[in-house]
Amino acid sequence: MSLDQQIEAVREQFRTSLDSLLNDSKSVEDIRIEFFGRKGKIAGLFARLKELPASEKPSAGKLLNELRNNLQQQFDQTQEKLESTTSKPAEDYFDYTLPGVPVKRGTVHPIQATMDEMKDIFQTIGFNVAYGPEIDDDRHNFEALNFPPHHPARDMQDTFFVDKQTVLRTHTSNVQIHLMENQRPPLRYLMPGKVYRNEAISFKHYCLFHQVEGLYVDKNVSFVDLKGTVYYFLQKMFGKDVKARFRPSFFPFTEPSAEVDIWNEQRNQWMEIVGCGMVDPNVFESVGYDPAVWHGFAFGFGVERIAMLKYKIDDIRLFYQSDVRFLEQFK
Numbered sequence: 185m186s187l188d189q190q191i192e193a194v195r196e197q198f199r200t201s202l203d204s205l206l207n208d209s210k211s212v213e214d215i216r217i218e219f220f221g222r223k224g225k226i227a228g229l230f231a232r233l234k235e236l237p238a239s240e241k242p243s244a245g246k247l248l249n250e251l252r253n254n255l256q257q258q259f260d261q262t263q264e265k266l267e268s269t270t271s272k273p274a275e276d277y278f279d280y281t282l283p284g285v286p287v288k289r290g291t292v293h294p295i296q297a298t299m300d301e302m303k304d305i306f307q308t309i310g311f312n313v314a315y316g317p318e319i320d321d322d323r324h325n326f327e328a329l330n331f332p333p334h335h336p337a338r339d340m341q342d343t344f345f346v347d348k349q350t351v352l353r354t355h356t357s358n359v360q361i362h363l364m365e366n367q368r369p370p371l372r373y374l375m376p377g378k379v380y381r382n383e384a385i386s387f388k389h390y391c392l393f394h395q396v397e398g399l400y401v402d403k404n405v406s407f408v409d410l411k412g413t414v415y416y417f418l419q420k421m422f423g424k425d426v427k428a429r430f431r432p433s434f435f436p437f438t439e440p441s442a443e444v445d446i447w448n449e450q451r452n453q454w455m456e457i458v459g460c461g462m463v464d465p466n467v468f469e470s471v472g473y474d475p476a477v478w479h480g481f482a483f484g485f486g487v488e489r490i491a492m493l494k495y496k497i498d499d500i501r502l503f504y505q506s507d508v509r510f511l512e513q514f515k
């Protein structure tokens with residue numbers, strides 16, 4: 185290789201080395217040694233001067249001096265550039281003065297919020313809270329609640345069967361039976377939970393919904409206590425001016441029975457929100473309570489109905505679609 189070619193080659197190598205310096209794969213010291221060191225590439229070229237005939241030495245020496253000065257200059261400039269920018273690579277750079285990215289906060293589902301509020305109201309008047317199984321046997325969902333086998337009242341609630349003797353509970357009234365089987369009276373309980381019915385889905389019916397059941401058993405309990413308790417709750421929940429009516433009804437496990445409607449301003453009609461009544465003596469007998477001694481009332485609120493009235497929601501299906509545009513409104 186002629187000296188000229190070698191000079192070109194060293195220039196080229198130097199250029200790549202400067203790139204390596206800029207992208208951090210070589211250090212300043214590496215390059216100083218590689219090119220400007222005593223045994224470096226430039227020194228190597230100068231060493232070749234003595235092989236040349238005397239006539240060529242002056243011009244070759246001049247070329248090499250130029251090369252050295254030029255590379256030295258580039259090297260100094262690159263070093264300066266490196267020092268003037270930050271010593272960290274760009275992706276590590278973090279500006280701590282920037283405002284934070286807000287964390288998205290979840291919201292309590294309106295059904296849960298409604299049940300929580302109901303629990304609060306009833307707990308202040310002495311109700312304990314209890315939960316029971318969502319998959320239960322025929323005895324707890326029907327039989328002990330005074331639904332005889334094959335009785336048409338069973339058709340009031342379209343049932344999802346797991347097998348012949350096992351159902352998805354159609355109401356929270358099953359928890360009444362579990363509680364009374366395991367405790368002696370008096371008792372006062374609130375029982376929130378999910379219930380399931382095999383119904384045609386519409387704006388007011390869904391195959392899954394929530395109830396809050398209540399049970400109060402003591403020696404002197406009358407229908408007046410039931411009415412007072414329900415009104416107390418309605419006023420706490422919907423305000424003093426709530427417009428409600430008691431209407432006679434039928435449930436196998438209460439006698440007499442009633443349903444309570446609330447006036448729905450939005451739809452301009454009554455909306456049923458709770459079934460209730462005095463515990464039927466047959467129910468007490470099925471759990472071993474003496475109906476001559478003990479009396480009680482029970483109620484079962486429809487939570488979706490209450491939430492719909494409270495938050496002015498006109499379609500029950502909205503509760504089950506997990507649409508954040510809907511859910512985010514309950515902050």
Ligand code: PHE
Pocket residue numbers: 354355356357397435438458459460461482483484
């Ligand atoms: N379990 C009844 C229903 O689901 C409601 C109810 C509960 C009625 C307690 C009376 C007493 O419709």
